[in-house]
Amino acid sequence: MPVLEEIxxxxxxxxxxxxxxxxxxxxxxxxxANDPGLKDAFQKHLEETKGHVERLKQAFELLGAKAxxxxxxxxxxxxxxxxxxxxxxxxxxxxxxxxxxxVAAQKVEHYEIAGYGSVRTIAEQLDQKKVAxxxxxxxxxxxxxxKLLTKISSPLLEEANQPEEVEQT
Numbered sequence: 464m465p466v467l468e469e470i471x472x473x474x475x476x477x478x479x480x481x482x483x484x485x486x487x488x489x490x491x492x493x494x495x496a497n498d499p500g501l502k503d504a505f506q507k508h509l510e511e512t513k514g515h516v517e518r519l520k521q522a523f524e525l526l527g528a529k530a531x532x533x534x535x536x537x538x539x540x541x542x543x544x545x546x547x548x549x550x551x552x553x554x555x556x557x558x559x560x561x562x563x564x565x566v567a568a569q570k571v572e573h574y575e576i577a578g579y580g581s582v583r584t585i586a587e588q589l590d591q592k593k594v595a596x597x598x599x600x601x602x603x604x605x606x607x608x609x610k611l612l613t614k615i616s617s618p619l620l621e622e623a624n625q626p627e628e629v630e631q632t
Contacts, residue, residue, distance in 0.1 A: 465589075467585060467588065467589055468526070468589060470585060471526070471582060471585045471586060471589065471591075471594075472523070472526060472528045473533060474578065474581065474582045474585070475519055475522055475523060475526075475528075475582060476531055476532055476533035477533050477534075477535045477578070478519060478535070478575075478578050478579070478582065479516065479519045479520075479523075479530060479531075479532040479533075480532035480533055480534055480535040480538070481535040481537070481538035481574075481575065481578070482512055482515045482516045482519065483516065483532055484535065484538050484539065484542050485509075485512050485538070485542070485571065486509065486512055486513060486516065487542075488542045488545055488546075489505050489506075489508060489509040489512060490505075490509060491545075491546070491549060492505045492545060492549065492564060492567075492568065493505035493506045493509065495549040495552060495560070495564060496561055496564055497557035497558075497560060497561050498557075498558075498561045498615065498619065500615045501561050501564065501565060501615050501619075504608070504611055504612065504615060505568070508608050511604050511608070514601075514604075515601045515604070518597045518598075518600065518601055519597075519601075521597055522586075522594045522597050522598065525591065525593050525594050525597075526591065526594060537574060538571070538574065541567070541570055541571050541574060542571075544567055544570070545564075545567040545568070545571070548563045548564055548566075548567040549564070551563070552564065558619050558622050558623045559623055561619055562616060562619050562620065562623055565612050565615060565616045565619065566616075568612055569609060569612050569613070572605055572606075572608055572609040572612065573609065575605045576602065576605050576606060576609065579598055579601050579602040579605060580602055582598050583595050583598035583599050583602055586598055
């Protein structure tokens with residue numbers, strides 16, 4: 464197998480493991496979210512993520528490679544941070560907890576955007592058009608989710624930035 468194809472397969476294995484971790488983490492994030500829009504975004508992205516796993520399996524098939532996950536330590540760290548955010552959010556006002564969750568989720572999206580953008584470029588370089596299309600489709604969904612999280616965060620930021628009302632005695 465040419466070296467560039469080896470790199471592509473290794474990176475796809477890494478992404479497969481990353482997506483598998485998210486399939487487990489997203490339901491926890493959805494349960495922790497207070498804002499209905501944020502909760503809904505996590506639930507919707509869980510379904511998309513399951514589709515990402517299926518697309519990755521298709522990419523392996525097209526490349527004639529085994530769909531075997533390789534431990535993704537980067538995502539593992541991001542998922543651990545997400546769990547910390549959930550735990551710490553229990554002690555915070557709802558809006559602050561939701562903002563922290565949105566930040567944690569956007570870190571994940573940015574990691575995935577970098578990963579999918581890179582592997583799509585490698586697939587294009589190898590003239591693996593079908594694989595590149597699958598990866599581009601997932602990349603577009605990750606970018607859309609990132610934009611949605613930004614949109615959801617905007618009113619939360621405004622609410623969090625309001626001065627607290629001082630009780631009159």
